[in-house]
Amino acid sequence: QKEVEQDPGPLSVPEGAIVSLNCTYSNSAFQYFMWYRQYSRKGPELLMYTYSSGNKEDGRFTAQVDKSSKYISLFIRDSQPSDSATYLCAMSDQPSYNFNKFYFGSGTKLNVKP
Amino acid sequence: DAGVTQSPTHLIKTRGQQVTLRCSPISGHKSVSWYQQVLGQGPQFIFQYYEKEERGRGNFPDRFSARQFPNYSSELNVNALLLGDSALYLCASSGLTEAFFGQGTRLTVV
Numbered sequence A: 001q002k003e004v005e006q007d008p009g010p011l012s013v014p015e016g017a018i019v020s021l022n023c024t025y026s027n028s029a030f031q032y033f034m035w036y037r038q039y040s041r042k043g044p045e046l047l048m049y050t051y052s053s054g055n056k057e058d059g060r061f062t063a064q065v066d067k068s069s070k071y072i073s074l075f076i077r078d079s080q081p082s083d084s085a086t087y088l089c090a091m092s093d094q095p096s097y098n099f100n101k102f103y104f105g106s107g108t109k110l111n112v113k114p
Numbered sequence B: 001d002a003g004v005t006q007s008p009t010h011l012i013k014t015r016g017q018q019v020t021l022r023c024s025p026i027s028g029h030k031s032v033s034w035y036q037q038v039l040g041q042g043p044q045f046i047f048q049y050y051e052k053e054e055r056g057r058g059n060f061p062d063r064f065s066a067r068q069f070p071n072y073s074s075e076l077n078v079n080a081l082l083l084g085d086s087a088l089y090l091c092a093s094s095g096l097t098e099a100f101f102g103q104g105t106r107l108t109v110v
Helices: none
Strands: A004-006 A011-014 A019-025 A032-038 A045-050 A054-058 A061-066 A071-076 A085-092 A108-113 B005-007 B010-013 B019-024 B031-037 B044-050 B053-057 B064-068 B074-078 B087-094 B099-101 B105-109
Touching: A004 A085, A011 A019, A019 A085, A019 A108, A032 A061, A045 A054, A045 A061, A045 B099, A071 A085, B005 B087, B019 B031, B019 B087, B019 B105, B031 B074, B031 B099, B044 B064, B044 B074, B074 B087
Parallel strands: A011 A108, B010 B105
Antiparallel strands: A004 A019, A019 A071, A032 A045, A032 A085, A054 A061, A061 A071, A085 A108, B005 B019, B019 B074, B031 B044, B031 B087, B044 B053, B064 B074, B087 B099, B087 B105
16 A cells, blocks of 8 residues: 555546546655645645644635545635646654654646636 | 755666665755555655665565764665666655655656
8 A cells, every 4th residue: 555645537628617636645744735736747845834734725725634634735716827737745753853764646737727 | 945856867777787876855854764665555664864874664675774974965876776776766855744745756766
């Protein structure tokens, strides 16, 4: 069993839709959670970083962490064609300044249609 | 401010050859990590260096090695290249909290 599971998609939605992306994990020691966006053949771009349960909002993006269920989500409101990319969840049991061995999901490919 | 820079962006090598990839972290960041991303998968951790010392190593063979220099830049070396080493190699730079990735070096082994 992989430590982080993520539905690979592809997920296709119309412009303006609310998108929900999810990951589950098995290691209860994970405390730090990140979402990255990766365009084709580019490096991952950090979208959200959180280290606690609950919600964190940044513009059109909301990250949600439920440690009791070992489940994290990323919501994108008012999705745009420019949001079309692969979304990677990542997590760690230590803060990145100390030891940044992140465990990544396999990524969900999102396509937002105009 | 410049982000994480990696060089080269692309390269093609033959099986059995050796390759060196380079990374310059964000100014002020002392930690550099290397990841391998095979097409269709998430990045896999290879190494982390902090203050020029190895902090961690992933499940990769000894053909993979790395080092960090006094200016915190880093090199990843891969010896005796195999076809399966073809991947996007990513460098991550981190400060107190988040980690930021470079654009990667795409290595093709033929």
